[in-house]
Amino acid sequence: EGTSDLIFEGFSPFVDQTSLHVSGGTGKACTILEVSYQTCYENAKPxxxxxxxxxxxxxxxxxxxxxxxxxxxxxxxxxxxxxxxxxxxxxxxxxxxxxxxxxxxxxxxxxxxxxxxxxxxxxxxxxxxxxxxxxxxxxxx
CATH class of the missing domain: 1.10.287 (Helix Hairpins)
Structure with a gap:
């Protein structure tokens, strides 16, 4: 048990960083379970x-x-x-x-x-x- 810092490269700048859900085992392998994007839609009516x-x-x-x-x-x-x-x-x-x-x-x-x-x-x-x-x-x- 413990905490590990993961560094992800190549992700879109629109990824909501607080939405990353990762599952990891005892080895070096880990799986990204969920990623949400913060999509900024233009206001339909400016x-x-x-x-x-x-x-x-x-x-x-x-x-x-x-x-x-x-x-x-x-x-x-x-x-x-x-x-x-x-x-x-x-x-x-x-x-x-x-x-x-x-x-x-x-x-x-x-x-x-x-x-x-x-x-x-x-x-x-x-x-x-x-x-x-x-x-x-x-x-x-």
């Missing part, structure tokens, strides 16, 4: 994939936020349009005589009204197009 998921979620959230910004802008523009139309309606429904100064004021208001409606329509269209583009981009993620 860490970058996990961060890719996080990046995708972040991009999705950012697009959602941008869609919300554009939808709020469309709502604000709609309110502006309603206010301007209300003022125009009030001006057109006035009773009584109209003098030259009133006509000049009406003409100025109508110019203001036309320019602002045109501007509001252009901005609303731009915001709706951007909102639609972002929604399509979000749905493509």
């Amino acid at each position: 860490e970058t994939d996990l961060s890719s998921l996080e990046k995708l979620q972040s991009e999705f959230n950012q697009i959602e936020d941008n869609v919300g910004v554009h939808q709020r802008e469309v709502a604000r523009l709609t309110k502006q349009r309603a206010w301007i139309e209300g003022r125009a309606s009030k001006l057109m429904n006035q009773d009584g005589q109209i003098n030259v100064n009133d006509l000049d004021a009406m003409q100025q208001f109508m110019d203001f009204y036309r320019k602002n409606l045109l501007n509001l329509d252009d901005q609303t269209t731009k915001e709706e197009i951007e909102s639609k583009r972002l929604t399509q981009e979000r749905d493509g993620l």
Whole structure:
């Protein structure tokens, strides 16, 4: 009985050294009973994939936020349009005589009204197009 040190040459560096099981007799002969390998499999999903998921979620959230910004802008523009139309309606429904100064004021208001409606329509269209583009981009993620 006793302890002997065995030196094995030519083994793979992936052999788990603690897994060697050897049986030996009283002579010089010995038998290797078991050897386990520590196989290091590459991660099927590299860490970058996990961060890719996080990046995708972040991009999705950012697009959602941008869609919300554009939808709020469309709502604000709609309110502006309603206010301007209300003022125009009030001006057109006035009773009584109209003098030259009133006509000049009406003409100025109508110019203001036309320019602002045109501007509001252009901005609303731009915001709706951007909102639609972002929604399509979000749905493509």
